[in-house]
Amino acid sequence: MQRYFISVEQFRENTVEITGEDARHITRVMRGKAGDKIIVSDGLSREAVVELESLEQGLVTANIVEHLDMLQEARVKVTLAQSLPKGDKMETVIQKCTEIGAVSFVPFLSERTIVQYDAKKEEKRLERWRKICKEAAEQSHRNIVPAIEPPLTWSQLMKSFTLYDAVYFCYEKEQGSQLRDALLPFIQSVEASSTPNVLLVVGPEGGFSEGECRKAEEAGAVSVGLGRRILRCETAGMVALSCILYDFGEMGGV
CATH class of the missing domain: 2.40.240.20 (Hypothetical PUA domain-like; domain 1)
Structure with a gap:
C-alpha cells in the first residue's frame, strides 16, 4: 500500500x-x-x-x-555523520541509509573533503536531499522522515559528540578495535527500556587523517574498523549502520 x-x-x-x-x-x-x-x-x-x-x-x-501503530522504528537511534563526498554520492548515502534505518544525517567538512562547499547553493542541495529522504522513508515504510542537518565544520561536529550515548569513528587504519568489539559492551550496558542515541562518523574519499582520529578520540569518540577490506565512503555508512542495527536485534540479530 x-x-x-x-x-x-x-x-x-x-x-x-x-x-x-x-x-x-x-x-x-x-x-x-x-x-x-x-x-x-x-x-x-x-x-x-x-x-x-x-x-x-x-x-x-x-x-x-x-x-495504525507506529512500530517500524528501531530502538537504537543512529545518526550518520558523513563527510561530504563528491558527485551525487551523498544522495545514495541518504537514500540507502534511510531505508536501512538511520534517524538523521549530519553532513560535515573534514580535512580531506574534496567538495568545494558553497553556502549559496546549500539550501537547494538540502532541499533535494530532504526530498530523496522523504521518498526513501515512504518506500521503506518508515514511521518518520529522518532529519538532515546543514553541513557542519569538523570542530562543530566534535562539539556535538556529548549529545550522544556513544560515538563510533570509522577509521580505515584502525588495527585494534573493530566496530563489533566496541559495540557489544555498549549494548550490554544499555537498559532494555531505553532508546540509546548513537553517532556514526564516516570520512570522505580520502579518509581521515591521523590528526583527525586523535582529536575525535580526545572528544570522546571510539575509533573502530569495519573489517580487513577498505570500503568506499558511500558504502561504509551503510555497512556500519546495518551492523549496529543487527547487533541490537533489529535485523534478527542477538
Whole structure:
C-alpha cells in the first residue's frame, strides 16, 4: 500500500487532506481514484489507512479507515555523520541509509573533503536531499522522515559528540578495535527500556587523517574498523549502520 508523509495540520478528526506534490503523485502517477486506500503519516504520532474520497487538481481528500501503530522504528537511534563526498554520492548515502534505518544525517567538512562547499547553493542541495529522504522513508515504510542537518565544520561536529550515548569513528587504519568489539559492551550496558542515541562518523574519499582520529578520540569518540577490506565512503555508512542495527536485534540479530 502506497505511503505518504503529510503535516500534522493535514490530519482532521476523521479525514485528511493531501496537497502539493503528494496530491499530484496520487492523481497523475498512481492514477488514484475514489475508493482506493493508502497510508498517511504525520511522522510524529499519527498514522492511518485512509480511503480516497475526492481527487482534484492539487488536492486529495480521504476518510480515515484505520489508525495504525507506529512500530517500524528501531530502538537504537543512529545518526550518520558523513563527510561530504563528491558527485551525487551523498544522495545514495541518504537514500540507502534511510531505508536501512538511520534517524538523521549530519553532513560535515573534514580535512580531506574534496567538495568545494558553497553556502549559496546549500539550501537547494538540502532541499533535494530532504526530498530523496522523504521518498526513501515512504518506500521503506518508515514511521518518520529522518532529519538532515546543514553541513557542519569538523570542530562543530566534535562539539556535538556529548549529545550522544556513544560515538563510533570509522577509521580505515584502525588495527585494534573493530566496530563489533566496541559495540557489544555498549549494548550490554544499555537498559532494555531505553532508546540509546548513537553517532556514526564516516570520512570522505580520502579518509581521515591521523590528526583527525586523535582529536575525535580526545572528544570522546571510539575509533573502530569495519573489517580487513577498505570500503568506499558511500558504502561504509551503510555497512556500519546495518551492523549496529543487527547487533541490537533489529535485523534478527542477538
